[in-house]
Amino acid sequence: MNGAKISVTTESGQPVKEVTSNAQGTWDVQVDKPGKYKVTLDVGSLPQNSEVRGGTNVRTPTVYEGNCSTVLFALQPKAAPGQAQPEEGGGSSFWTRAAQLTFEGLNLGLIIALAALGLSLIYGTTGLTNFAHGELVTLGALLAYAFNVGTGLHLIPAAVIAVIVAGGLGYLQDRLFWGQLRKRGTGTIAMMIISIGVAIFLRYVFLIMFGGENESYAQYTAQPGIEVGPISAAPKNFVAMGIELSVLIIVGIALLRTRTGKAARAVADNPALAASSGINVDRVIRIIWTMGGAIAALAGIMLGLSQNLKYTMGQDILLLIFAGVTLGGLGTAFGALVGSLVVGLFIQVSTLWVPPELKSVGALAVLIIVLLVRPQGILGRRERVG
Amino acid sequence: MNAGPESQQAVTDRSEHLEGAEGAVLRCDELIAGYLPGVNILNGSDLYVKEGELIGIIGPNGAGKSTLLKAMFGLVNIRSGTVLLKGENITNMKAHSLVSRGVGYVPQTNNVFPSLTIEENLEMGAFQVPGKFKERFEFVAELFPALKERRKQRAGSLSGGERQMVAMARALMTEPSVLLLDEPSAGLSPKLQDLVFIQAQQINKAGVTVIMVEQNARRCLQICHRGYVLDQGRNAYTGTGRQLANDPKVIELYLGTLAKA
Amino acid sequence: MHAESTITERKAAALAAFKDLARDPGVPKPDPILVVDNVVRRFGGLTAVEVDHVEVQRGSITALIGPNGAGKTTFFNQLTGFDTADSGSWTFNGRAMNGVPAHRVARSGMVRTFQLTKALSRLTVLENMRLGAQQQKGETFWRALIPGSWRGQENEITERAEELLARFKLDTKRDDFAGSLSGGQRKLLEMARALMVQPELVMLDEPMAGVNPALTQSLLGHVKDLRDQGMTVLFVEHDMDMVRDISDWVIVMAQGAVIAEGPPSTIMSDERVIDAYLGAHHDAPLSEGELEAQLHEAEAALDAEIEGETQK
Amino acid sequence: GGGSNTATQTSPSAAPSSAAPAAKGDGTLTLGTLLPQTGSLAFLGPPEFAGVDLALKEINEAGGVLGKPVAKIDTDSGDTTTNIASQSVDKLLAQKADAIIGAASSSVSESVIDKITGAGVIHFSPANTSDKFTTISDKGLYFRTSPPDKLQGRVLGDLIVADGNDTVGILAMQDSYGTGLADQVQKTVTDGGAEVVERVDYDPKAADFSAEVAKIKAKSPKGIVLIGFDETAKVVNELVKQGLPASKHKWYMVDGNTSNTNYLKMPKGTLDGVKGTIPGAAAPEDFQKKLIAVDADLKDFSYAPESYDAANLIALAAEAAKSDAGVDVAAKLIEVSKGGEKCKSFKECVDLLKAGKDIDYEGVSGPVEFNDAGDPAVATIGIYQYGGDNKYATKALEYRTGNIAG
Amino acid sequence: MDWITIISTTIKAAINVETVLYGLAAIGINIHFGYTGLLNFGQAAFMGVAGYGLAVTVTVLGLPFWVGIAVGLAGAVILALLMGIPTLQLRADYLAIVTIAVAEIIRLVFRSVTFKEVFGGSDGRRGFSDGFYALNPFPENEYGFNLGPVPIFFNHRVLWVMFVGWLLIALCCFIVYLLMKSPWGRVLKAIREDEDAVRSLGKNVFSYKMQSLILGGVIGSLGGFIYGLAYGSVQPDVFGTETTFYLYTMVILGGAARVLGPVVGAALFWVLLVLIYGVLTEAVSAGYITFMDVTQVGAFRYIFVGLGLILLLVFRPQGIFGDKREIAIDAR
Ligand SMILES: Nc1ncnc2c1ncn2[C@@H]1O[C@H](COP(=O)(O)OP(=O)(O)OP(=O)(O)O)[C@@H](O)[C@H]1O
Ligand SMILES: Nc1ncnc2c1ncn2[C@@H]1O[C@H](COP(=O)(O)OP(=O)(O)OP(=O)(O)O)[C@@H](O)[C@H]1O
């Protein structure tokens, strides 16, 4: 804005200088002492149709030694009297934001659900509360990173290989470790603490191999979003959500319908009886570990794709995973899905009302409330007494 | 246990065992087994069963009857002794491998999958022969009509007796050649108890070798060919069902007189 | 053990009380300790319990029988506060008990056992027993801190527990974990523990299923003793020998409802009861001959069936 | 000090028994580091260790301190979720460290400051920004070279206003670094007449940042300030995804997140035109090269200059005090940081000291002039701009030097 | 290698304030989990509420130290009631997740910018321990002795905290010992095994669980006080779920449902942590180990700690003091 008149005075009112803005609308005053100054814009010198936003034409910046200090008078077209100030352009309304957050909730919820499914499978069949599950999620993400950035493979084949390798590692884990412990008759509580040990062990192996920084995959980083209705999302999000949903549904149905799926549930209920029915318990558990490892890895890759990779990424969402599993009802695949979606949605949508730094509080509060109303989880069943 | 040497009909030493066990389908020799380190529950018990026989095992609570069945079936670790199935050494073999060798087992407690429906429970019974499920399901549904009506109900919500039916039915889903039953009649109504004993006999008539643990001891001894009385992990008495049922010592110590009255 | 042949005072009293009663379901008793009205419990579409009216006579041994799935256990669950009835009301000693939490029910003198036993696995058998005792001083927080304040009582309790254990043939197991007991031993412990409560009404859910018959017999004597000490016993059992031997009165449930009541001798010849529950061979153990006959019968039926199948 | 000299340490006389906490110097200056090898700030560990290592290398090449090479003991500070910092300090004290450089996290420093200063040892943090340390009771032993938030915040705020952003959104990591800086930016921006339409403090461990960004998007500010550490890459991802790219909105970054290798993997032009402020009078490039020579795997350079300066300052003060005892060194630290002949490296400074001159150490992170509280009083902030290759130009747009206080 | 320092720091770690404060909190967990079977994964919240109760009372409200302690204790009791009333009806695994959630909520609120005025944000609060140290009877000095060549010294402040802390531990252990021998403790243990059975015997399960939750919570809160007093400050992240996990680890290491289990577990845990670290750093700087450099030792330490945990529990699943028989019963 050219030609606006500005006067600068010290705090106590002694005039320092008066200037007029140049063609770019900028101006400059040299002051020789640090301190508070008062800058006043002569409203009369403004063009007829504009006014200072916020109304006041006085600014009181503090100038520090050796620094300069800038003041700004934002102008806006003068509204006709009696007419409401026009809504500011570019911002989004409550409902678009709600829509966006719902989408984000689903996005996050599905990733949690995938991770939760792996946890739920393993918990369901072996009774192991696996605190190292977060690390299995991380493992998948880092494996994909290693194939992707390390060997220069494109992310898609890298991810496929990572999932397969993680499945294999899941198998080996049971074969060489958890299975052996079961054979020794190690109790579930001891196993739970052992899993904490495993979690610590793996996490710091990752730290050494991978470093403490955030990393991203070589492809699909900062993919620009596209607008779809009220939401804007990157194409990778849609693909990822599609994959997540299909895996969840396929595994869920497989558990309910296939023979191995039913066997897995039978083993979960009563391993000795399962063995007496002719089910090879160890084999079933190994299949579950393989699947659990692979699914956790996929969850990690999706998380890494949507966010970034870090050696604690799995640990950081472990609580949400547990919340999802529990909320849905322990040991049911669809329960994990429903529970996780609720967790994801509440985390995101609650930020409409609570400060984002407290967004987990909202989700956790909902968790508590749901469990008070339905102590057995959303899809869980009450056991009979007597 | 002071195994009464004065008892004539019922035998207490190993000679009968060693004689009779020749050519048995299933035989155990001097089994020593237990749950906790250092505590043996079975203290060298012997048992054999011949092709097509129906064997009853009775004894006081905590004698080790269930443990004996579990040990044979690979669910309790055998510390010493051997189990032979048709000449093959199956000591400490895993339960599921025994199932594929034609052995079936109904546990005494925890004998259903609570979170599976009745139908799924039975499906698990037929796990190794999924093709036969339909046909066998019709068969057991006939026996226990209550189960058919409730096929979609989760076993965890069933009454004690209903569970027992499921457990029995589950074992009947496969057609085992040797069947181990641990108190199959417990908790069932008199009508169904009858049915269970009749079934056991029928199955046995059809050529299945049956070993049955029962606290319904008198009934058990009535139908079985031979019986064992187990006490403190050892064989206290053995003999034919009738011998045992009429042995005064056995009556006094194990059978009681209530049912006779 | 008590001589079984001598009819004790209590038994006589109980018999007298039942003598002139009608045999209708829900018949009023002269001195009921428990009165139940219109209790209904549904699970989804299934009505597990639908009892219009039933009364239990004080100082008697009453058996509750009925086919599997008749709703006996569920009925117990309602009465003892372990499950909430959809509707209905009941009084114990004249006090309304619906909606009362389980522990209060037990404290007011109505104690039940569980059919699927609940051993406190990692407590010793003796500790299981001690837990049953009521009004223990040492069970309040502050007094627990002063051992002197509860030692004396504890010793009494232990004595009582040991007596019971001896009767239940569990004395050798006294220091073992309850979780290591066999199936039958758990049943015994379950019942013995309930008796530690010294309740007015003890409700036993199939106490003798899986218990060795010789032991059962000796325990029946004990149950009769309980009656003689003024306790009321309501028990569920499928062992008809036992029902016949000790019960003064029998209530029959089927499909959730009480279908018949009466003294054991008459109830066992009731057509409906035989049909629904007892089957043809209820009244005596099968003789050899009968057994054969029965087998032939069944075989014939099977053959006919197979024929039928093949003809189809 | 002297971690290797176990014999004297164990003799009863060496066991500290006098009321005066200061152990006598043993002639060898021993630096302990208490920096994150593990935990949530583990990514800050490598550059900080590298900074100290580089300084030590140069110091010892220049002949060490008091004629002996400077010894160093590295320990892990972890993060606040475990209390291992305290155990690390125990170890350092047992091995007679004279000064401890660390911790990165203000919270961790708070939990061990009593222990360190109580033992008469210098507690010198390269990264603490919490204003609590200004007033904390520290026996005059606590110092820091950490980036001067107040000045940086002012410079950044001013830059934002000068760029004509009348509406500003701030996304700040929720810890003392992030909120401190954000507070200052917010104040400056508001004073300057622009409006902070949205400020979001986020939990850096959050599973994702979409809700935070959505909140900013709702106000669609002209300028978006990103204050944080390496999780900023995720925030950038989210901004691009939700349609707030740098091409439409003006983004501003701070020293904690300007150098991040993840930016290079983003599509070309993602960060084009983004501006960031970094304390220090020199372009970081040369210094970064030197650091890489020490630790080839280095990816992040946050707080490396500050750590480097901390080590140099302690060494110089020890040289000036002619003692390696913590209390003596602390007494000289303020002196060597200001008021005298300016010098830029240890060698240069130590030569001046030996010539009997008063020196004023000018560090890589800024001029580092301590005030009485042991906080830096003056600083220089450089303003850098990113190009289409998602790297910032090595030459700053401008440098601003000023007093921090105010 | 500097064995003297390694041994000295290790021995000190076994009795230092960390052991004390974790030990106290672990005693609380032992009451909850070991004896009552309550899977309380929110123990850190009890510590936090106590620490912050003290800190906020003294620094923000300007009240004396003793009031702060009272507020902290009251806070712990109230938290137990708040947590317990709705959740004690839940099945064990659900209780676990609810308590984690409550603890996380509390931590997030403590560290939030929104409540910075009260709780001090992510840096927490400091400057509330003067009242405590004013009571210190030990004159300013270093105290300790030389164990052969190994010096074991603590300064007067640490010594005072340790003195009070170990006194509290002794007291708590004694109380736990008395309680768990008593019929009261028997009810708790019975609840751990089967609530319904206990109900059927006329015990008010809810009330006992609540008593247990409060008692364990209050003892846990003592750990929180010790933290605040020993470090002179409280920070929110100290009271995170991680801490609770470590507490469980300590309880199981020592042996659940054993009076001294948690204390020994805590000592063992810290010994493991410090010993491994000491040996590794010294071995690396002395050049015995070349596959890692000094700055990686922190991470390697945890790798070995993880391994150590695994091995300990693989070979002694019942913990140091545990009873093997109990574990055998425990198997599903
Ligand atoms: N929680 C539940 N959900 C669904 N159905 C249930 C539930 N509990 C009980 N039932 C059903 O209610 C009916 C009554 O069960 P109940 O256990 O009371 O039988 P019961 O008379 O005790 O039989 P039994 O003699 O076999 O023990 C049964 O058919 C059972 O399947
Ligand atoms: N899981 C276990 N752990 C430890 N000891 C056990 C276990 N199960 C059973 N026992 C012990 O083994 C002994 C034999 O038990 P078992 O179950 O074989 O008895 P049983 O003869 O089947 O008795 P019942 O007729 O009561 O079923 C019992 O004394 C019991 O205490």
Ligand SMILES: [Mg+2]
């Ligand atoms: Mg048995």
Ligand SMILES: [Mg+2]
């Ligand atoms: Mg029943």
